[in-house]
Amino acid sequence: MSIFAVNFLCREVLRDHAFRAAMKHDPAQALAGKDLSDAERRALIGGDVGALFRMGANAFLMAYLARFEVCGLNVDIYNQRMRAEKIDELGRPLVLDQPA
Amino acid sequence: MANIVAGFGVPHTPVFPFFVKRDGPNCETAKLFAAQAEQLAATRPDVIVMFDTDHLNTFFLDNLPIFAVGVDQTFTGPNDEPREVPDYTIRSVPDLAGHIRREAITAGFDVALTQKFSVDHSIIVPLHFLTPNMHVPVIPVFISGHVPPLPPAARCYALGQAVGRAIASWPSALRIVVMGSGSFSLEVGGPRMAPGRSDGVPDPDWVTRVITYLEQAQTNTLIAQATERQLFKAGNVGGELLNWIAMLGAIGNRRPNYVAPQMQNGHAYGVWRW
Numbered sequence: 001m002s003i004f005a006v007n008f009l010c011r012e013v014l015r016d017h018a019f020r021a022a023m024k025h026d027p028a029q030a031l032a033g034k035d036l037s038d039a040e041r042r043a044l045i046g047g048d049v050g051a052l053f054r055m056g057a058n059a060f061l062m063a064y065l066a067r068f069e070v071c072g073l074n075v076d077i078y079n080q081r082m083r084a085e086k087i088d089e090l091g092r093p094l095v096l097d098q099p100a
Numbered sequence: 101m102a103n104i105v106a107g108f109g110v111p112h113t114p115v116f117p118f119f120v121k122r123d124g125p126n127c128e129t130a131k132l133f134a135a136q137a138e139q140l141a142a143t144r145p146d147v148i149v150m151f152d153t154d155h156l157n158t159f160f161l162d163n164l165p166i167f168a169v170g171v172d173q174t175f176t177g178p179n180d181e182p183r184e185v186p187d188y189t190i191r192s193v194p195d196l197a198g199h200i201r202r203e204a205i206t207a208g209f210d211v212a213l214t215q216k217f218s219v220d221h222s223i224i225v226p227l228h229f230l231t232p233n234m235h236v237p238v239i240p241v242f243i244s245g246h247v248p249p250l251p252p253a254a255r256c257y258a259l260g261q262a263v264g265r266a267i268a269s270w271p272s273a274l275r276i277v278v279m280g281s282g283s284f285s286l287e288v289g290g291p292r293m294a295p296g297r298s299d300g301v302p303d304p305d306w307v308t309r310v311i312t313y314l315e316q317a318q319t320n321t322l323i324a325q326a327t328e329r330q331l332f333k334a335g336n337v338g339g340e341l342l343n344w345i346a347m348l349g350a351i352g353n354r355r356p357n358y359v360a361p362q363m364q365n366g367h368a369y370g371v372w373r374w
Binding site for chain 1: 155156157160161162179180181246247287288289290291292293295296297298302329332333335336337
């Protein structure tokens, strides 16, 4: 379950300022050593937070990517991409993606 | 013995310190916190026991207790960089905190222990406004309110009751204020954010109902309605209401002096004194 790694590195963007700077500068490079699936890596680098949400990533933690403006995100772009997601009454993704 | 002298329900919106610094003492948030700070000062508290949901900062998904107590001489925060909030070191009362944990465990609650810990905005932001000199020691009691499965509302109320009994059995004559921190309806970072914002209030009707139940001391109804389904229907951090429910368990079934809503944020400011 490497979605744990996605959640963890979202918080590392908050906690580890060197990692935050690296993620701003070159996400692919910053993520090179991380234990991620190809789909997770691709979605992170592209700022595809909707895809990550469908893979089970924690939305509260992903908001750090927008707050600190990494992976091409900012509050507006993040907001648009997340609001485009189809959800059930409890705010969960209607369709779950495999993180493969 | 120690006495619970008041209950408070507080919001903890991380951007509030920034807004209040920018907008001054006459803005709505500054006034609402100032009114609560005045009420709190009048209770002359020796210790604050705060029910709080950690936002995956004190704990994380690798080790996530449903209930926990912070037991140490001091703790620090905030550890999540809310704007315009200084780094605080907050005194605590480890012997009383340890007693609360022991009594809760004896009563059947498997309460985890944390020491040498830091906390996030959910504890620091209310204290920043209510006790800015940090002169009142604080004991945090953590309730997992964000990540499913959530503890049932009745269980959180019963935990509050156990904490209340633990305080009543503490031999020192201390005046204790119990707080619950959090929102009633709020989505942070999820698809139910309002356009252009990083948060939203998915279920304003639930906020209105919660406030009515609080005002009328309809605690049993509140507990019955606050199912996990309803809490997540109200937002991905809607489970923070559990902290208010635990506070009610500690103080007993009483009517509040007031519950002042801030509907645009899905939360309220509550004061129970007697």
